[in-house]
Amino acid sequence: MTSPSATPANLVALLDGTVVDVASPLIRADDLGLVRGDGIFDVAHGHNGRVPGLEAHLGRLADSARILVLPEPDFDGYRRAVDALVEAWDWQAEPEALIRMVFTRGPEAGGDPTSFVMIAPVSATAKREREGVRVVVLDRGMEGEGIVDLPWLLPGAKSLSYGINMAAKRWAVANGADDALFITPSGRLLEGPTSTLVVDLDGALRTPTQDGILKSITLEDLFAKGPAAGLDVAFADLQLADLDRIRGAWLLSSGRILAPITHLDGKPVPRSPLHDELARVLEVPGA
Amino acid sequence: MTSPSATPANLVALLDGTVVDVASPLIRADDLGLVRGDGIFDVAHGHNGRVPGLEAHLGRLADSARILVLPEPDFDGYRRAVDALVEAWDWQAEPEALIRMVFTRGPEAGGDPTSFVMIAPVSATAKREREGVRVVVLDRGMEGEGIVDLPWLLPGAKSLSYGINMAAKRWAVANGADDALFITPSGRLLEGPTSTLVVDLDGALRTPTQDGILKSITLEDLFAKGPAAGLDVAFADLQLADLDRIRGAWLLSSGRILAPITHLDGKPVPRSPLHDELARVLEVPGA
Numbered sequence: 001m002t003s004p005s006a007t008p009a010n011l012v013a014l015l016d017g018t019v020v021d022v023a024s025p026l027i028r029a030d031d032l033g034l035v036r037g038d039g040i041f042d043v044a045h046g047h048n049g050r051v052p053g054l055e056a057h058l059g060r061l062a063d064s065a066r067i068l069v070l071p072e073p074d075f076d077g078y079r080r081a082v083d084a085l086v087e088a089w090d091w092q093a094e095p096e097a098l099i100r101m102v103f104t105r106g107p108e109a110g111g112d113p114t115s116f117v118m119i120a121p122v123s124a125t126a127k128r129e130r131e132g133v134r135v136v137v138l139d140r141g142m143e144g145e146g147i148v149d150l151p152w153l154l155p156g157a158k159s160l161s162y163g164i165n166m167a168a169k170r171w172a173v174a175n176g177a178d179d180a181l182f183i184t185p186s187g188r189l190l191e192g193p194t195s196t197l198v199v200d201l202d203g204a205l206r207t208p209t210q211d212g213i214l215k216s217i218t219l220e221d222l223f224a225k226g227p228a229a230g231l232d233v234a235f236a237d238l239q240l241a242d243l244d245r246i247r248g249a250w251l252l253s254s255g256r257i258l259a260p261i262t263h264l265d266g267k268p269v270p271r272s273p274l275h276d277e278l279a280r281v282l283e284v285p286g287a
Numbered sequence: 288m289t290s291p292s293a294t295p296a297n298l299v300a301l302l303d304g305t306v307v308d309v310a311s312p313l314i315r316a317d318d319l320g321l322v323r324g325d326g327i328f329d330v331a332h333g334h335n336g337r338v339p340g341l342e343a344h345l346g347r348l349a350d351s352a353r354i355l356v357l358p359e360p361d362f363d364g365y366r367r368a369v370d371a372l373v374e375a376w377d378w379q380a381e382p383e384a385l386i387r388m389v390f391t392r393g394p395e396a397g398g399d400p401t402s403f404v405m406i407a408p409v410s411a412t413a414k415r416e417r418e419g420v421r422v423v424v425l426d427r428g429m430e431g432e433g434i435v436d437l438p439w440l441l442p443g444a445k446s447l448s449y450g451i452n453m454a455a456k457r458w459a460v461a462n463g464a465d466d467a468l469f470i471t472p473s474g475r476l477l478e479g480p481t482s483t484l485v486v487d488l489d490g491a492l493r494t495p496t497q498d499g500i501l502k503s504i505t506l507e508d509l510f511a512k513g514p515a516a517g518l519d520v521a522f523a524d525l526q527l528a529d530l531d532r533i534r535g536a537w538l539l540s541s542g543r544i545l546a547p548i549t550h551l552d553g554k555p556v557p558r559s560p561l562h563d564e565l566a567r568v569l570e571v572p573g574a
Contacts, residue, residue, distance in 0.1 A: 010396055012316040027314040029299040037324030037448040109297055141440050142429035152458040153428050161324040163448030171439040
């Protein structure tokens with residue numbers, strides 16, 4: 001545990017740039033984001049006063065809004081709120097922070113959508129998991145292929161309805177692991193509850209084809225910067241059996257950025273020889 | 288539209304019995320119920336100052352809490368809050384109300400779970416749908432059978448993560464209907480996004496076997512009171528093809544109580560000769 005006095009308090013900003021302490025009540029009890037999970041979010045990584053992925057995350061927020069038939073997010077307002085939080089944050093005390101943009105359908109009784117941004121430190125757990133995560137494989141209960149044709153299942157949206165994602169993480173922790181990897185009933189590899197899978201197959205980096213699963217900004221970063229660093233990155237149709245022949249695997253997400261998988265269902269997973277290069281390309285702090 | 292001045296304002300009560308207007312900010316921005324849909328709810332029907340199903344709904348709230356690994360809800364606190372709202376509500380102006388109990392995992396930064404109760408009028412839409420609902424059939428993307436063995440999918444919990452349920456209703460409305468009926472990819476009938484299906488098959492009332500789908504309190508009421516009224520009510524494994532031979536069908540839920548299906552994917556559905564008896568047994572206001 002780090003000393004709590006060293007950590008800045010989490011903050012919230014409204015889109016007009018007003019910053020408030022996260023402990024003040026801000027949201028109506030009948031907000032549809034709360035009572036129906038009817039809204040979207042996105043999380044960007046901040047480091048030493050910079051939020052390099054902000055525009056990509058705003059772009060994905062807009063994609064999520066379209067999928068949920070929400071109005072277009074107020075991009076300038078979100079930028080203003082992020083700027084205010086970056087200004088208010090103590091980057092000396094806490095050089096890494098998560099910046100979470102939230103957008104809900106607003107009060108059930110009627111009214112405007114709810115928009116705000118929060119800032120919080122990258123947790124000690126997330127930082128520790130950059131050294132390694134133990135992962136359990138969990139059946140997501142649905143095949144992925146057809147889902148793009150079933151828009152009411154909100155494929156590809158980062159919706160606030162993350163109850164199952166949280167339950168999968170809880171299940172993992174209750175069963176001696178740190179995180180989960182979802183597969184389809186037929187054994188196709190999907191994604192983690194809050195992350196994207198990348199595996200090393202004989203030196204080639206492969207990640208599950210993203211139809212019906214969330215587009216990963218960290219992965220886009222890898223696609224953009226990997227080839228110049230000599231990394232071969234591509235989508236692939238990955239099956240459970242492929243996990244028996246991997247040379248290494250990672251979970252990618254905005255907070256941890258890159259978490260090497262050390263165990264899958266209790267079985268050790270080697271650390272890929274590409275790990276250090278990958279950490280460099282993705283600019284993992286401390287790497 | 289009824290005159291807005293005739294409708295009491297929606298209210299919220301805390302578990303100590305304090306009543307506040309729903310328009311006052313009450314919830315922290317980092318409440319896990321909001322940012323992760325990580326919480327549960329239940330909705331009871333109030334009529335003329337009485338909430339007959341309250342204990343059954345509290346029981347289901349406790350079931351949901353167990354499935355989400357939340358603490359046991361404070362039953363006395365919820366009863367106190369409901370009493371306070373029943374006392375504060377203007378039942379003369381609005382004889383029917385929905386009483387929604389909410390329970391979340393609390394602030395992400397740590398702290399107690401969040402608990403409150405809300406009261407709002409039964410909407411004009413819900414009342415109108417007691418006369419009939421047009422329903423579209425939507426693929427839920429997953430088979431039901433195995434789900435009871437996948438606890439991380441939260442089978443049977445009334446979680447706040449209702450994003451897909453809301454999206455299915457939006458899809459229905461955008462496609463000229465009022466509501467949806469979920470089926471599995473293989474064509475087994477499941478439930479509506481916020482309701483339970485009952486069909487009349489040659490005078491027998493049948494409802495989909497409830498493994499992995501939400502236990503319905505209105506249905507329990509029908510099971511309890513139906514036989515004495517001569518109604519044959521039972522669970523059954525219902526398939527899409529069964530919809531071609533029904534004599535009538537309904538969606539059951541706490542607000543509408545009983546909504547006869549008039550159309551399925553645009554095809555007219557007859558009104559069952561059992562409708563009036565069913566409405567009487569379920570004490571549908573005005574029936």
